[in-house]
Amino acid sequence: MTDVVQSIEAPRSQWRDVWDQFRHHKGAMTGLFVLTLIVAFVVIGPLVWRVDGTYIDPDAAKMILGRNKPPSWAHPLGTDQVGRDMLARMMLGGKVSLAVGLVAMLVSIFIGTTVGVLSGYFRRMDGVLMRLTDLFLSLPLLPLLLVLMFLYGERVKGVFGPELGTFLLVVLGIGVTSWMHSARIVRGNVLALKEREFVLAARSIGTPSRRIITRHILPNVVSAVMVAATLGIAGAIITESVLSFLGLGFPPDFPTWGGLLNEGYVNLTTYPSRVIFPGIAISLTVLSVNYIGDGLRDALDPRIRGR
């Protein structure tokens, strides 16, 4: 008898298992490392590199002399068409791009989870909400997003100011046009969870639906949502940079990586580096986020985990 007692290991939490599996995914760990570097560059960078990325020399002659400089010690990534420091602008732009990606993902996940849980849990709403999801999936999203940005941009900027207004518009626009996949994933999970014994037990002791959802259903869809959320960040960053690249994103004095790329694109043939740096930043971020998503998906899949 005593042998049996001793052979029982300490219980391991699910997240510990997930992390152990995640650690063995080489791509995901590299992605996590690169993403940490990028976040550090954007967040800690401005504390070290104390040059104002929006500063234009008021002396016109000096400004013209300082334009389009190649990389040097004073400006490690060179200067742009009005003599602003590119390194500082990359940091500024990265902050905005990453913030847009994160917040847009949160919006999209919030809508997706709400729709998914409601349509999976309440049969009455299922038909309507799933038709709505199908409708959104059939909308031409990029053209509509462009229309939204251009036609409603001025109005929103007037109400909230140019920076906050564009930020809200971009974030809401991307969020509202990208929640459908997570809604479907959540719905599928909720439909399966609803039939499980612990939900039945909760219901049999008279737990109201609201509390069943918050206590029993939501914690169990977290893992599925996490993968969708990670991939959602990558998608949102790309969409934002596409908008900025097409000139329909943030105003020029409010740089994002996509916006910097758009500015540099005009002088592509003479100063290619101004396009290459922001492009590499976007690509590296999205690539590492996608790898992290891949690793998470493997780690959260119980069929693969523990092999």
Added chain:
Amino acid sequence: MLTYVLRRLLIAIPTLLLISLVIFFLVDLAPGSPASEIPLTVDAATRAKILESLGVNAPLHERYFLWLKQFFWIEPQYAIDHLFGTDLAQGAQRIISYSSRSPVFSIIAERLPQTLTVIGTAYAVAILIALPIGIYSAYRQYSWVDQLGTFVSMVGYSVPTFFTGVVLIVIFAVKLQWFPSIYDTTLKITDWGSLWAQVHQMILPVAVLGLYNAAEISRYTRSSMLENLGQDYVRTARAKGMGERVVVLKHVARNSMIPVVTIIALGLPGVFGGAIVTEQVFKINGIGAALIGAIHANDLPMVQTITFITAILIVTFNLIADILYGILDPRIRYD
């Protein structure tokens, strides 16, 4: 199956109507008005006349129904007239662009061939590249070909098309000067020389769009192949003594193609979205460029029509994907 197709077709109609409603109202209710495009020097009376002639004073619902009628009834008549020389339309009012004052559909008909040549070629190239890579890298999982293939497809999938386009332009058009960086849409193919010029200028945009789509398709092919390679019927086929070529290409690849085919069909409308960016990078005067131009010029009928055409494409290809799925996989029955 037939009832299913019919039912899906019938569902598609209200979906399309709803989408047209969303698109029309979203664009029409925007704060920017066509009046803002008229120069301020024009006096009030003339301005009112211009607005009257644009037909923007009618109530919203009237304009919506007029637009629907023009889109689904009058424009097809013009198309038939144009093709067969009949006179069905009898000079009915067409959808007119605000900025160029010419029918929207003739502008679209002018622009569409440029987009279709580039997109069509790119998608075909993508499929031709993606399938062999996906199949081979699944068959030799974790080999160096697979490692390289998955890495390249991850990169191709993550790097935005405008950046790949820019990099290719910098390397091949600016540094090496092998290809032109700007697409010449006025080029007419008359002889071998101009055909070569056309192929020459298409290489970069096709490479950009092709790489992106190939990445996505090969990822799906690989994972679908992997799922099937572990199935019992594969072991049975091998146990019967069939050659590897037959097992992989006939048994496994055929079954794995089912989800891939639907992904290919579903991805096609999305390529139009990607084309907006690619056209901007290479300055191709296609449908995406027309949309961007119309958005900037507040040309509402143009924006509404192009967006709605894209929506129709999406709904159609969704339908095609669903039906193909049913035809390819006999286990799926829609009764």
